[in-house]
């Protein structure tokens with residue numbers, strides 16, 4: 591599959607989504623390789639020209655290669671654009687209705703129409719506050735996806751795929767019926783592994799996000815500055831993933847593709863538990879706040895997903 595050159599994307603905001611996602615794996619990939627020493631090959635992450643929401647990890651001659659469909663950042667940005675356009679989601683943010691037609695407050699997710707179909711699909715009108723929130727949620731999800739693929743590499747699944755199946759690539763979505771039951775069980779345990787690694791790597795990512803000075807004014811709309819920012823970011827992460835997993839589930843049924851991941855409700859539950867396990871190593875982590883925020887936001891997310 592051809593490499594997708596995201597520098598071709600004219601919309602600066604959309605291009606930046608790709609850049610940020612790539613940076614997550616550049617930073618975490620280097621940290622992982624440093625931890626392993628020379629025994630582990632370097633990891634490269636590229637985007638490929640694939641309209642299907644998919645990702646894969648493989649082992650080449652000199653490096654590991656993570657491929658992410660160009661549709662992943664695009665559809666994720668669009669998903670959260672639509673999600674945050676609803677006033678039920680984070681109801682304290684200025685509702686989008688008031689901003690429709692206000693040019694300065696409107697974003698248009700328009701990209702190269704060659705591969706991504708109908709332009710109208712990309713038009714999402716958001717107030718500035720809702721735009722910030724949707725960008726943050728999309729970024730967090732994309733970071734998780736990037737780190738999940740890195741998790742497959744760290745856990746040795748690229749080698750495992752070659753060893754057990756004689757295939758080069760371990761991919762998230764595949765044709766229905768192409769994997770027998772015994773493979774499915776192994777593959778599912780690998781998905782749990784990759785999520786577990788992703789959660790650990792995510793802690794550093796969220797730490798960095800919490801420390802970003804430049805975004806503080808933006809944060810104030812979304813966060814309570816008197817409470818631990820890391821905890822609040824982590825709770826958003828759970829909600830963002832909940833929305834994403836449900837979306838992917840619908841998309842794969844539409845595309846008639848299969849996945850080895852457990853059901854979104856199951857997956858989000860154990861990811862949340864693993865997050866709590868990791869986060870409790872920090873003195874500042876506020877478990878009650880975390881659980882409280884998840885409860886509040888899940889209610890809104892359920893409404894948001896029904897729309």
Ligand SMILES: [Zn+2]
Nearest residue numbers: 738762781784
């Ligand atoms: Zn996976």
